Amino acid sequence: MFILARIALRVFGWMSVEVADEELIVRAIFSPYHVDSKNKLKLEAFHPTPQTDEISVMRSSILGPRTCKRMAKKLETPTKTLRGFAVLSVRTTRSESFQVIDSRHGNFLGHADIRTGLTAPAKGVARSADELLRLRDHCRRLVTIARYYADPFPTKLQWKGQKLRPLG
């Protein structure tokens, strides 16, 4: 379905700014604190970037899992390794009242954000009860609709795991 989009990206370096409902997006999971002992996603895996309402993801339908992994590996440090990907359907994410928007500027082509409408507070500031309830509700909904793929070969540069599919 996204063959033409992938060709356009490879040949012309072009990608539509519009994120289609049919696309899949992935969130790279780095922190051991974002998966539990049973290798399931925790709510914190979908905490927004500080002082924003944005949860960074990649447009995997167009980038493909190899590029997603390559981009994710660039974010690694000696103390922070890629653990896997949380895969979401854009349509399902939007059906939960979240926005999914392209956010290549300042990032990279293929970067997108899930926007929740609830801005994270400044550094070290605890949320109000209502904000905390909303945050956890958002995260719980995202965890519910996401499928987590632990990376079976985290040190390899290419994705060698299963084909990335959404839930359902």
Add this chain to the structure above:
Amino acid sequence: MNRNGLIYQPLQLQSAYYSTVLPSLFVGDVATINIAAVSSSMRNESLKRIEGFQSLRDNWDGYGAYAPSGAVCNHATLLINQLALDFPDVPSPDISPSSNGTVIFSWETGLGEAVLEIGEANFGGYIGKPGSFAPLSGNVNSLSKQELSVIAGYLG
């Protein structure tokens, strides 16, 4: 009522209680607290986890998250000690760093959840179950036995 079926019903807390109950737990040194009689397994497991947070650096999640500061970790440590000391039957919370440099304690039961977010200067949280929602908030130095007893009561 929100989508979880929780009704927003403020909990009445007596602020006069805050500065009088166990204030030393929040201004003194961790090492000075008598923890001889506390629930050691819960405490040790939780403290080990918080100790791990202290080695985090900014951007620990790959998305620009702030690392919890020493002050936040100290407050979280003190909270664990206070829970273990006064409420040894309370089950271990799930403790996680948040992207904004705070630490979140949560207890989930079949009926709902209790959540506490510890910041550098303030705390926020709630106890939510069907039919009731009790918000918690205030200065982290005044987080008292009163709030914790509400949580313990819910978990009990």
